[in-house]
Amino acid sequence: MSAAEVGAGPSASGDADDRDAALARPDGDRVRIVVVDYGVGNRRSVEKALERAGADATVTADLETIRAADGLVLCGVGAFPEGARRLRETGLDAVVRDRVADGTPLLGVCLGMQLLFDRSDERGGAEGLGLLPGPVRQLEPALGLKLPHIGWNSVTWSEGTTSPLRAGLPDGTAFYHVHSFVARPEDPADVVARGDYGSPFVTAVSRGRVHGAQFHPEKSSTDGLRVLRGFAETCLRCPT
């Protein structure tokens, strides 16, 4: 098998691919997803991946743009208390809560997923958005495994999950992770996928229109883009 044959795929590169993948709203525009900019995280990478997945993505803290979005993404890296503080200080926590109450789909990525939960123990602890019930605690890897957990980890999907994040992907699909803490959902029905790092941990959640990925879909190649596309498609189905 030559490299050329293996490489043939829509993610190879090029503008034509973007057009093929475009997710159009009834008015013909692409589905509008806002990466909420609260000053934390690799926003540019997430924006580019959403665009490649077919969305019209914008990184912004502008309230009007956030209110007009079909869907919201909360990304982030770093410590939970710092992220929660910034979200509060910018007032973006209230806007995100309002939009979610209106039924707008929300995807939290990495720290952004952790912030969806009630609280975290990290560095003295802090309150999260409380959109999903449960705490965030440090990973408990088996002896000899290191923290942070960095790298590709294959996941197992919850049986019968209807989450759009699954996006038709099989068990064993691998995603890229960088984290030391992990959400512990109170309601097992919220768990969409688990990874295993010495012991199982929750790596994707969905509850209604609130979704979270502990892994980085924007860094997980084509399978990660499919997760983002699955989320973007639900934004299309939820006219606001």
Place this chain on the structure above:
Amino acid sequence: MHLKRVIPCLDVDAGRVVKGTNFVGLRDAGDPVELAARYDAEGADELVFLDITATSDQRDTIVELARRAADEVFVPFTIGGGIRSVDDAQAVLDAGADKVAVNSAAVARPELLTELADRFGTQCVVLAIDAKGVPGTTRGADWAPADLREADLVEGDPWEVFVAGGRRPTGRGAVAWAREGVERGAGEILLTSMDGDGTTSGYDLPLTRAIAEAVPVPVIASGGAGTLDHLVEALECGADAALAASIFHFSTYSIAEAKARIADAGIAVRPVRPTTL
């Protein structure tokens, strides 16, 4: 389950891939970003760009490279070459790189590793080490340091750290430097055997094993890959990732073939399967 990684490496000079490639179907085989996007589509787990531009505008070059790569590459990528300060790293990470690799600058001023880790977290900081064996070492798996002359050892090590593209010895032992680097904040070691580099006769397995056993962070084996079995050997010696350049650039093997051979050897690796959006 945690998976081991296969990492193609691209050497870049003034925005162009240094060694020519014979990839079929690339519009511009010298464009590092187009080549990187191809590797992503083909199943590469991560990418490393090493910039060897020897001009004063190197920082602009690597920032532009990171920015373009972030548009087209959807696996983690590291940029090395020309990172000498926290500000250099900030610019490259802001542009979309996931990690920065430092080599000579860290040898010259080891505190740089701590500064980078404090600012960005250890997961962003890769210490690149170029090591060369003292007389009497070989790269085979069965070699042991028993019969080396004490006088040849460097800081008690059979391998010495070199900088300036492998031209200048530092008087530092590779194992000692790797340990110090991790204590100071490196989250990963990119370990290149100067003896193996460019030979396609296999990684330096004793070196790889020695460093992997010495530090509690992942080690990327580099320098010498010529066959798929070489990749397997490095991963079996404790490396968390195998890096290669020419075998992929010249299409000797595809990433898919590499993954298949590694999986056949019983090592967990991200499978390559045909996926589309």
